[in-house]
Amino acid sequence: MICIYKSTSETTPTLRQLDTIEHGCWINMVAPSEQEILLISKKTGVPVEFLSAALDEEETSRIDIEDNNLLVILDIPFTEMEENSLTYDTYPLAIIHTEKEIITVCLKNNKMLTDFIEGNIRSFYTFKRSRFILQILYRVASYFLVCLRQIDKKSWMIQKKLHKSMNNKVLMQLLSLQNSLVYFSTSLKSNEITLEKMMKLEIMQKYEEDKELLEDVIIENKQAIEMTSMYTNILSATMDASANVISNNLNLVMKILASVTIVISIPNIYSGIFGMNVKGLPWSNAPDGNGFAIVMTLMIVTTLVSIVYLNKRNML
Structure with missing residues (x-):
């Protein structure tokens, strides 16, 4: 699926959907087919490898530059329903900065980008490409924190049930949360390396506000890493105690x-x-x-x- 958006003006910013690619637009691709990838590659000049990189679930966070096209791949959090319970995982998101457009590619619709589309984020402009990338990165780091707080609340609810539990269901729920934290920890540390590399890019050094925003993104990401480490230690201790509680x-x-x-x-x-x-x-x-x-x-x-x-x- 391909959707094209563009901010109307700088004074009264509104996002409108386009039928064709224009200068300063945002091309959002969700689980694109091979034909769609080839079409966008032909019209924008972006290599096919850049557009298809995020379609691999195992793709790691990285930065790549080719012919004035900047590729930034980050791991972003996802929530899914599994057996009437929320589970957490990460998927790669590709952000491509070209001379005329911004292109985002992901396997699934995600909360971070739909917030921009639905108007939940103010003061963003598709034609300010570097700033727009940084705002997306900030939303990714913030959403990691939101998911971590949800995991913390869910773990406390499970621990309350633990006092009366005599089966393995509670243990499996805790194990699922612990696995989610492992995925988050790996993705956040990988994202941290990518964000630090972005600090060295000239494109992020043009405006002082952009540099400060990138620093804020790095701070949010580090906070998410610390929270992940803390919650992992708590869940590990809970897992060790839960088996003894059930046995008792x-x-x-x-x-x-x-x-x-x-x-x-x-x-x-x-x-x-x-x-x-x-x-x-x-x-x-x-x-x-x-x-x-x-x-x-x-x-x-x-x-x-x-x-x-x-x-x-x-x-x-």
């Missing part, structure tokens, strides 16, 4: 079941002994059913004594 919960249930079994077995012992059809049992010849009352009283008393004893030993 199962032991408590088994202890209670064993105590209940002991209490229930007492009436069975009495009924088994005094239910035997043999002579000589105590109180078998007691008049007016007194024998039954005596046996029932002994059974109840013994059962109550056992309950009191087990309760004092914290087994009930």
Whole structure:
């Protein structure tokens, strides 16, 4: 899918969609086909390798320059629904700076770019190409922080369930979050290297405001790295403790079941002994059913004594 946008003016900036490529426009490509890649490459002069680089899920963050075309690939966060639960992953986003246009290529629609399209971001202009790239980078770093806070809240919700859990579902949810943090950590560190390389590019040194914005992006990215490291350590400790908690919960249930079994077995012992059809049992010849009352009283008393004893030993 190819969508072309352009800011109307600098005084009253609005984004309008175009049918053809114009100078200063933004070409947004989402999961483009080979024909679409060849078409854009022919009309803009951008190498096909640049346009198809972000279509590889394993593509790492990097910078490449060829014939006045600047390629910046960054890993960006994504949230997906899996078994009624949010999971987090990263995908590459390619931003290509040409002499006339800005081109973005990604495998999926993402929140960072749709914010620009839907007008949630103010004061951005497609014809200010360097500034626009930096604003996209800032949104990427900010969205990493948003996802990390969501992971933190989700981990706390899971930990609350952990106190009563006796199955592996909670462990698998924690493992999923821990895997997400590993992906985030790898992507953020890779992005950090790319951002530091951008500090050395002349195109980012033209205006002081652009340089300050890039510094802000680097700061946000470093903050995301620190948060990822902290949450990873917390989740690792939680994972170690959760297995012990689940095992302890199962032991408590088994202890209670064993105590209940002991209490229930007492009436069975009495009924088994005094239910035997043999002579000589105590109180078998007691008049007016007194024998039954005596046996029932002994059974109840013994059962109550056992309950009191087990309760004092914290087994009930």
